[in-house]
Amino acid sequence: MSDTYRSCHSIEGELFFNHLNKVGYCCMLTPNGGQPVLYENYQGELIDWDTFFVRRDEHIELMKKGSSLPACKDCLWIKDAKWDVRKKEFRYVLLNIWVKCNLYCIYCSNHKDKNVLNNTKEYNLIPVIRDMIEKKVLTENTKVDIAGGEATLDSHFNELLFLLIDSGVKNININTNATIFSKSIVEGIKQGVVSLISSVDSGTPKKFEYIKKKNLWNNVWQNISEYSNNINYKINNNSVRTKFIIIPNINSSKSEIFKFILKSKKANVSGVILNIDLHWLRQNYDDKKTMLDVINLTKYFIKIANIFDIDWQIWAHIEDLIKRYNMIEKSSQIDINFIFEKKKAKKTILDKFFF
Numbered sequence: 001m002s003d004t005y006r007s008c009h010s011i012e013g014e015l016f017f018n019h020l021n022k023v024g025y026c027c028m029l030t031p032n033g034g035q036p037v038l039y040e041n042y043q044g045e046l047i048d049w050d051t052f053f054v055r056r057d058e059h060i061e062l063m064k065k066g067s068s069l070p071a072c073k074d075c076l077w078i079k080d081a082k083w084d085v086r087k088k089e090f091r092y093v094l095l096n097i098w099v100k101c102n103l104y105c106i107y108c109s110n111h112k113d114k115n116v117l118n119n120t121k122e123y124n125l126i127p128v129i130r131d132m133i134e135k136k137v138l139t140e141n142t143k144v145d146i147a148g149g150e151a152t153l154d155s156h157f158n159e160l161l162f163l164l165i166d167s168g169v170k171n172i173n174i175n176t177n178a179t180i181f182s183k184s185i186v187e188g189i190k191q192g193v194v195s196l197i198s199s200v201d202s203g204t205p206k207k208f209e210y211i212k213k214k215n216l217w218n219n220v221w222q223n224i225s226e227y228s229n230n231i232n233y234k235i236n237n238n239s240v241r242t243k244f245i246i247i248p249n250i251n252s253s254k255s256e257i258f259k260f261i262l263k264s265k266k267a268n269v270s271g272v273i274l275n276i277d278l279h280w281l282r283q284n285y286d287d288k289k290t291m292l293d294v295i296n297l298t299k300y301f302i303k304i305a306n307i308f309d310i311d312w313q314i315w316a317h318i319e320d321l322i323k324r325y326n327m328i329e330k331s332s333q334i335d336i337n338f339i340f341e342k343k344k345a346k347k348t349i350l351d352k353f354f355f
């Protein structure tokens with residue numbers, strides 16, 4: 001560990017291939033715009049990593065001195081902390097370059113933002129990822145997250161995933177709608193190096209179709225079950241998770257969540273995740289009643305997941321709500337996406353409220 005200084009976890013070791021052909025340190029939206037952009041109009045060209053790390057160190061020096069890149073100004077993630085000694089190696093890489101999708105989820109950030117949808121040019125990541133592996137900036141210790149649109153639709157998807165798996169990367173997470181069964185995902189799950197999160201957001205075929213605009217309920221659960229059947233419990237017992245995004249007044253009934261949990265249990269998933277529709281959240285910060293309803297739903301969700309002995313996680317945004325409405329007395333440090341996890345919950349102040 002090094003000395004304590006002012007910095008943020010993203011700049012210290014993360015790289016984001018973002019929508020709109022931008023490459024940067026994060027995908028945060030700060031009051032000043034966020035997402036400092038290192039490369040614009042990026043379409044998979046090889047990157048000079050020595051120059052990259054020199055620039056990054058200059059940006060960190062700015063933070064140390066109490067300043068920052070303009071886009072980072074007032075970012076909540078800047079803090080004084082002891083950071084791991086920086087190596088020329090990324091701790092985390094996000095691949096979020098795709099916009100094409102075969103579903104039309106009513107809450108989806110991609111579809112809501114027409115700029116993202118119309119002005120992102122998809123490209124082949126394989127040359128740059130291969131170069132990152134050769135130059136050892138992406139190593140077996142790097143966590144790689146694959147987001148979307150729907151990456152499994154990309155004709156290079158299997159090649160990309162096998163490249164990561166065969167290079168020894170041990171922690172690869174895929175966000176997928178699970179409408180397409182992928183042979184590379186199942187192989188990665190078998191080896192214990194790939195995990196997936198599938199946002200089903202519904203407990204009934206009717207609600208599924210209403211939210212996603214396609215009747216693929218059976219295919220999705222069949223694929224999720226097949227992925228679960230291949231979980232390598234010796235290496236990674238939490239590799240197939242389903243997600244429920246609460247969209248107030250759309251899927252926010254107890255019975256919908258209850259059915260979703262039952263379905264997840266039947267599909268033998270290793271965990272369920274709960275989050276809230278971020279668009280709704282941004283537009284309704286003052287709607288205290290609905291916020292409290294969401295918190296109560298969260299409690300219900302946790303209770304039934306506990307009864308069915310399913311591991312659960314709640315994402316930062318709901319923790320944010322819980323703090324905002326003083327449901328917990330002390331805020332926990334937000335360092336990563338997952339905040340409340342079943343195995344850690346007993347040690348938190350949540351005991352007082354949830355159990």
Ligand SMILES: C[S@@+](CC[C@H](N)C(=O)[O-])C[C@H]1O[C@@H](n2cnc3c(N)ncnc32)[C@H](O)[C@@H]1O
Binds near residue numbers: 108151
């Ligand atoms: C954009 S999707 C891409 C991956 C894949 N197509 C899927 O649906 O999992 C990545 C994740 O962002 C989540 N997401 C999209 N829009 C959201 C929103 N408005 N609020 C919260 N999560 C959202 C999705 O549920 C999904 O888990």
Ligand code: SF4
Binds near residue numbers: 025035077
């Ligand atoms: S300070 Fe905030 S906006 Fe800047 S790189 Fe870090 S997380 Fe991103």
Ligand code: SF4
Binds near residue numbers: 101102103104177
């Ligand atoms: S499946 Fe994923 S990318 Fe496609 S519309 Fe739904 S959330 Fe968006």
